[in-house]
Amino acid sequence: xxxxxxxxxxxxxxxxxxxxxxxxxxxxxxxxxxxxxxxxxxxxxxxxxxxxxxxxxxxxxxxxxxxxxxxxxxxxxxxxxxxxxxxxxxxxxxxxxxxxxxxxxxxxxxxxxxxxxxxxxxxxxxxxxxxxxxxxxxxxxxxxxxxxxxxxxxxxxxxxxxxxxxxxxxxxxxxxxxxxxxxxxxxxxxxxxxxxxxxxxxxxxxxxxxxxxxxxxxxxx
Amino acid sequence: xxxxxxxxxxxxxxxxxxxxxxxxxxxxxxxxxxxxxxxxxxxxxxxxxxxxxxxxxxxxxxxxxxxxxxxxxxxxxxxxxxxxxxxxxxxxxxxxxxxxxxxxxxxxxxxxxxxxxxxxxxxxxxxxxxxxxxxxxxxxxxxxxxxxxxxxxxxxxxxxxxxxxxxxxxxxxxxxxxxxxxxxxxxxxxxxxxxxxxxxxxxxxxxxxxxxxxxxxxxxxxxxxxxxxxxxxxxxxxxxxxxxxxxxxxxxxxxxxxxxxxxxxxxxxxxxxxxxxxxx
Amino acid sequence: xxxxxxxxxxxxxxxxxxxxxxxxxxxxxxxxxxxxxxxxxxxxxxxxxxxxxxxxxxxxxxxxxxxxxxxxxxxxxxxxxxxxxxxxxxxxxxxxxxxxxxxxxxxxxxxxxxxxxxxxxxxxxxxxxxxxxxxxxxxxxxxxxxxxxxxxxxxxxxxxxxxxxxxxxxxxxxxxxxxxxxxxxxxxxxxxxxxxxxxxxxxxxxxxxxxxx
Numbered sequence: 001x002x003x004x005x006x007x008x009x010x011x012x013x014x015x016x017x018x019x020x021x022x023x024x025x026x027x028x029x030x031x032x033x034x035x036x037x038x039x040x041x042x043x044x045x046x047x048x049x050x051x052x053x054x055x056x057x058x059x060x061x062x063x064x065x066x067x068x069x070x071x072x073x074x075x076x077x078x079x080x081x082x083x084x085x086x087x088x089x090x091x092x093x094x095x096x097x098x099x100x101x102x103x104x105x106x107x108x109x110x111x112x113x114x115x116x117x118x119x120x121x122x123x124x125x126x127x128x129x130x131x132x133x134x135x136x137x138x139x140x141x142x143x144x145x146x147x148x149x150x151x152x153x154x155x156x157x158x159x160x161x162x163x164x165x166x167x168x169x170x171x172x173x174x175x176x177x178x179x180x181x182x183x184x185x186x187x188x189x190x191x192x193x194x195x196x197x198x199x200x201x202x203x204x205x206x207x208x209x210x211x212x213x214x215x216x217x218x219x220x221x
Numbered sequence: 222x223x224x225x226x227x228x229x230x231x232x233x234x235x236x237x238x239x240x241x242x243x244x245x246x247x248x249x250x251x252x253x254x255x256x257x258x259x260x261x262x263x264x265x266x267x268x269x270x271x272x273x274x275x276x277x278x279x280x281x282x283x284x285x286x287x288x289x290x291x292x293x294x295x296x297x298x299x300x301x302x303x304x305x306x307x308x309x310x311x312x313x314x315x316x317x318x319x320x321x322x323x324x325x326x327x328x329x330x331x332x333x334x335x336x337x338x339x340x341x342x343x344x345x346x347x348x349x350x351x352x353x354x355x356x357x358x359x360x361x362x363x364x365x366x367x368x369x370x371x372x373x374x375x376x377x378x379x380x381x382x383x384x385x386x387x388x389x390x391x392x393x394x395x396x397x398x399x400x401x402x403x404x405x406x407x408x409x410x411x412x413x414x415x416x417x418x419x420x421x422x423x424x425x426x427x428x429x430x431x432x433x434x435x436x437x438x439x440x441x442x443x444x445x446x447x448x449x450x451x452x453x454x455x456x457x458x459x460x461x462x463x464x465x466x467x468x469x470x471x472x473x474x475x476x477x478x479x480x481x482x483x484x485x486x487x488x489x490x491x492x493x494x495x496x497x498x499x500x501x
Numbered sequence: 502x503x504x505x506x507x508x509x510x511x512x513x514x515x516x517x518x519x520x521x522x523x524x525x526x527x528x529x530x531x532x533x534x535x536x537x538x539x540x541x542x543x544x545x546x547x548x549x550x551x552x553x554x555x556x557x558x559x560x561x562x563x564x565x566x567x568x569x570x571x572x573x574x575x576x577x578x579x580x581x582x583x584x585x586x587x588x589x590x591x592x593x594x595x596x597x598x599x600x601x602x603x604x605x606x607x608x609x610x611x612x613x614x615x616x617x618x619x620x621x622x623x624x625x626x627x628x629x630x631x632x633x634x635x636x637x638x639x640x641x642x643x644x645x646x647x648x649x650x651x652x653x654x655x656x657x658x659x660x661x662x663x664x665x666x667x668x669x670x671x672x673x674x675x676x677x678x679x680x681x682x683x684x685x686x687x688x689x690x691x692x693x694x695x696x697x698x699x700x701x702x703x704x705x706x707x708x709x710x711x712x713x714x
Contacts, residue, residue, distance in 0.1 A: 062699070
């Protein structure tokens with residue numbers, strides 16, 4: 001039996017890890033993106049009291065390693081009487097951490113948007129929320145596409161940190177196969193292949209979205 | 222060379238530039254600084270230059286006129302091989318540029334660089350190197366191409382910066398300068414190569430109107446000192462005042478070649494007549 | 502958390518810093534090397550480098566670190582933990598830096614290169630004297646940004662038992678049974694380090710913008 005046969009026999013474990021990684025990742029980035037949009041929408045109002053807390057939140061997340069945030073949630077919160085399961089700590093961590101990054105990316109693009117079209121929207125009777133959803137957000141998403149793509153890859157890679165707090169993800173699968181049967185090279189090559197595959201699929205999706213943006217004349221990105 | 226450092230007066234520089242040109246002419250196939258023969262060039266099947274002949278004698282100023290898209294900039298850029306012509310030959314002081322005469326193959330990078338050092342170019346968009354000060358922009362090529370010592374190159378550079386009225390900005394970086402100032406530094410950079418010919422590619426086209434005069438003034442003073450120059454320009458009065466010879470390009474063809482008086486007062490072709498009328 | 506915890510935290514911070522520092526230095530230089538090799542477009546090698554960069558960007562650091570550390574013995578290599586950590590971080594950051602350098606090369610102004618050619622510079626002189634100094638300035642913001650990403654990824658070396666600034670908090674709380682204070686203290690130290698880098702990046706950006714004019 002070759003080492004690859006051993007890995008093949010452990011495919012259930014790998015599959016479980018793959019599903020865990022994928023589900024955590026997809027739920028988390030959906031929520032994170034929503035969070036990012038909400039933050040940017042809040043910051044639309046120049047006089048909002050949320051300005052300082054939101055800015056600080058973004059800046060703190062940008063200066064913190066993801067694993068430290070997860071440590072705070074998983075090891076730190078029980079001191080405050082809140083006990084989270086590893087999976088939930090991971091999900092909440094990913095959502096808040098990458099939500100802040102999405103907010104920063106969208107905010108950066110928002111600054112470059114011309115004020116004229118916003119005045120035009122008000123002149124046509126749009127409410128602020130409708131204008132944000134119908135006019136601003138679509139443009140931000142098309143413009144920020146490459147940066148959003150990068151951030152998705154970062155988020156995917158950050159899920160691997162959750163192995164350290166015992167989430168049974170892809171990296172956990174590789175580690176346990178390698179520890180049980182002592183086939184580290186094959187187990188990890190297989191798992192890295194999975195990560196690579198997911199990011200290639202995302203890259204293709206982003207490129208496809210890019211063609212859409214191109215058609216609409218957003219060429220300068 | 223070192224006497225230039227101590228003695229900034231222009232005649233000495235001029236004399237040395239002249240000597241150089243005549244030195245090279247001795248024993249060569251002609252005494253033209255630039256000689257272009259049957260030059261043709263196409264971009265994607267569009268012929269931009271067709272069988273161009275042009276000669277520039279030492280100390281002469283030749284201006285190339287023509288409407289935009291007539292191929293005049295391409296012709297200039299072929300002279301120092303920034304564009305590779307498809308057919309024809311170019312000689313600089315009797316030496317062929319671009320093609321090795323012995324092997325008939327493209328010149329080595331080194332040989333080409335050596336040929337280019339004999340010509341200098343002033344660009345429409347200045348193309349100063351933004352990471353270097355004004356002085357270092359001017360000394361860069363003398364030191365790293367011609368192998369001059371730093372002190373010698375700096376003394377030389379300062380004398381040329383003085384000539385274009387930019388010596389007081391020697392330590393400034395290009396981003397702090399106005400367009401006219403940048404172009405004057407670019408001219409000093411070209412002069413510092415002590416080239417046999419200076420090529421000007423629409424040197425005032427990127428300038429605000431009020432800055433054009435200072436640059437044209439510098440070029441005029443150079444012509445009075447006997448520098449050999451080929452100038453692509455849209456400034457008609459300037460061309461008339463400064464040229465020894467005017468050539469007119471139309472759709473890649475050289476359709477008129479004359480001294481400025483004849484060109485501007487008695488043009489031979491209708492095309493040039495119409496072109497001149499449109500200018501006023 | 503008492504006073505004895507601080508020296509441990511600082512020691513953890515030092516471990517994070519020196520391992521990251523070495524990896525950053527390796528990553529910047531080998532990133533430039535790889536970018537230049539890619540620009541040279543040597544067949545086969547070119548495809549290998551594209552594959553490396555694509556894999557390097559997609560592989561999580563934790564996974565890569567474990568992979569290197571666990572695989573090395575089966576290849577007959579005796580790999581020290583720190584070395585495995587440095588190797589993993591460098592392999593990762595090199596892939597990103599190579600793209601930053603390549604971007605700076607490809608976006609370099611054609612006009613300026615022509616001006617250098619017109620002065621009689623060879624391609625090599627032009628690269629050394631005109632392009633490289635400016636590529637350093639224009640790449641710096643991207644490189645510094647990548648440095649802060651490397652520091653943020655550096656806790657991954659904890660999985661192979663290196664006691665860095667993150668893992669040291671486990672050590673401290675194993676004694677004090679109070680995990681929150683050391684984690685918060687570590688967070689503050691990380692924020693100081695990465696905040697410093699973000700500040701540096703801003704200065705680098707200001708410098709780079711000057712060249713753009």
